[in-house]
């Protein structure tokens with residue numbers, strides 16, 4: 001008997017349903033109209049109509065990072081597809097699983113410069129983990145299930161499926177995910193036990209250890225965070241978490257020494273620099289973390305656990321590479337550590353912690369908030385942290401100074417609570433990401449910390465937030481500048497404030513009100529607490545325009561290309577002669 | 587406030603030269619420049635013969651700044667739709683390791699072998715060489731071709747097309763000898779290679 005045939009549009013919707021997708025972020029267009037017509041006839045899948053396709057991408061990223069499930073985006077051909085490119089690269093860099101469906105012109109017109117035709121698979125080949133052009137409705141179900149598999153297995157990433165209009169309208173069979181086995185893509189997740197053994201021996205032999213955990217812990221799932229905590233407690237070693245891994249280890253834990261890297265803590269960076277054993281799990285030795293590679297942890301033997309073999313020995317040569325899922329590798333290490341009755345060298349560890357506590361006592365994140373002066377952005381965030389305490393919160397940021405301060409002052413005790421654009425550093429990420437997080441967690445508090453430059457890059461999503469009555473709270477740290485640019489110009493370019501002035505761009509209060517937000521203005525230190533309390537207590541979307549000290553800089557700072565022990569603590573410490581040549585701005 | 591833009595002269599353009607010329611990203615991974623400890627390696631890559639797969643492999647090399655010295659591709663299993671790509675590249679040991687890992691993580695890539703590092707291999711190239719001339723040069727061209735075991739696959743009363751197979755060095759030597767004899771055109775396949783011994787890929 002012939003297989004039952006379905007219309008392409010229904011195959012797509014059925015595949016999404018079978019993949020347990022409950023929401024898609026999208027924007028319609030000519031070639032996807034037949035699919036939107038099928039969407040209209042069902043009510044299982046929720047569709048969020050965004051303001052711009054880039055917004056859909058970051059919303060899907062926020063959704064994915066805060067749930068651990070892949071985010072799904074649906075856009076049209078040509079401009080719809082090209083508008084997804086920044087989001088694709090962002091997801092690629094930060095290992096975020098996405099499935100992006102793009103419409104394509106009718107197959108027979110492909111290559112003819114047809115209306116709204118773009119070579120989407122060509123354009124996005126380097127921007128995706130993998131992409132597909134579906135040639136026939138017969139392949140549709142298989143390709144979609146494969147796309148979900150590829151997006152979520154191994155190192156997660158964005159997968160794009162380009163579907164011509166005639167395929168959406170064509171007829172084909174349906175098969176469920178259980179009938180699709182990707183022929184070939186089988187990433188290794190089980191660790192090599194010989195290497196685990198070596199790693200355990202090395203760990204136990206450490207006198208000055210550090211556990212350096214990265215976003216791979218979060219990619220692996222909440223279980224990996226639990227195992228990380230178990231290992232840290234079992235060994236008694238200090239743990240640092242990258243920007244992408246904030247929350248992978250509880251910030252409240254005494255063994256957490258903060259974030260490493262360019263704007264990381266003094267104690268994390270010096271611990272990294274001086275350590276004799278570095279245990280990297282799920283971090284990729286990013287240059288924002290290593291600084292000068294030749295001077296990076298010069299005395300350390302290094303273990304590196306990563307699911308992606310290409311992350312190993314890419315930037316830093318390691319002694320014990322372990323290609324595996326972070327959770328599985330941690331479980332194996334813990335098991336062996338216990339079985340072999342290993343224990344840390346107590347005396348050495350005590351001395352090491354004494355040293356670390358000395359570094360910690362410098363209080364590198366300390367700052368002064370004068371009573372009668374501009375609000376310090378750090379102060380605003382410390383107070384936000386205080387206001388959030390005890391609530392069920394998620395935080396997203398945009399990119400710039402406010403992002404670094406948020407990373408420094410907001411505390412995350414669990415994974416999947418912190419969403420930021422780390423690898424690509426995409427301004428415009430924060431607002432749509434918060435939207436995606438709120439869609440996934442309607443009852444939770446979702447705060448987006450941003451600043452004018454970034455805000456204006458995807459400000460249209462405020463309309464979406466409003467339209468769907470999402471109670472997102474946007475805290476705009478208004479410094480009237482592209483703050484991070486101004487900081488680098490001050491430090492490295494003779495204080496030439498070249499094209500970083502954002503003053504008088506908009507009346508942000510009116511803007512927020514126009515979008516249907518409750519808008520609150522605050523420029524007085526005395527009002528900070530009341531403003532933040534009101535922001536969190538007011539139902540629905542709220543926008544706070546908090547005017548902060550525009551002269552403030554982010555410290556500590558390791559100028560890029562410098563070693564960790566050249567960390568600059570603050571404006572009072574004389575900046576070493578900084579040379580711009582190796583510095584790369586976000 | 588004083589106009590600070592004027593307070594100190596702009597850095598001369600040359601001050602930015604280094605920045606502009608520096609390779610992007612980590613200098614170790616942008617090894618397109620010939621490096622002292624760069625070595626030549628031949629990779630054999632078995633891929634699903636799907637649309638865009640060659641673009642994906644080539645894009646990986648150009649996007650990450652790796653060299654391609656030679657590239658060949660052809661379907662090797664029509665039933666399974668498998669193609670084999672042979673690529674000769676060069677780089678430091680670290681780059682070569684990266685290239686293997688980067689190739690391996692492409693979804694349509696089934697297998698990657700480093701024929702230079704994994705054991706002995708046979709490497710061959712074919713060339714079609716057109717030589718135009720008359721008289722003594724024409725006779726000499728035929729004589730050289732004979733020594734190199736090159737076949738004449740086309741001839742006119744003024745020209746020959748020789749087919750020659752062998753190592754790239756052999757082809758180079760042949761071409762150099764033909765140059766003074768009326769070398770007119772060259773087509774080369776690039777290297778194809780396979781591991782010696784009884785093991786399949």
Ligand SMILES: Cc1cc2nc3c(=O)[nH]c(=O)nc-3n(C[C@H](O)[C@H](O)[C@H](O)COP(=O)(O)OP(=O)(O)OC[C@H]3O[C@@H](n4cnc5c(N)ncnc54)[C@H](O)[C@@H]3O)c2cc1C
Pocket residue numbers: 093094095154155156213214215216217219220221241242243244245259260261262263264281282283284285286288289305306307308311324325326327399400403404421422423424425426586
């Ligand atoms: C303005 C600005 C300043 C910044 N400053 C800093 C800074 O001071 N400090 C800092 O840390 N970062 C900073 N960053 C971020 C930085 O650019 C990188 O994005 C970040 O350091 C990378 O984090 P990561 O190493 O945890 O890797 P991620 O990008 O999270 O990568 C995850 C790694 O884990 C692997 N992986 C994925 N899944 C698994 C799994 N299941 N099991 C095992 N491994 C897995 C992946 O292959 C990958 O290698 C900054 C960014 C910006 C925009």
Ligand SMILES: Cc1ncc(C[n+]2csc(CCOP(=O)(O)OP(=O)(O)O)c2C)c(N)n1
Pocket residue numbers: 398399400401402403425426427428450451452453454455477479481482483484485585586
């Ligand atoms: C899309 C994009 N364009 C440019 C940059 C370069 N950049 C990095 S930080 C920054 C300034 C950010 O300004 P703002 O959003 O106001 O944040 P602030 O630094 O003031 O907190 C710029 C322009 C970027 N990261 N992303």
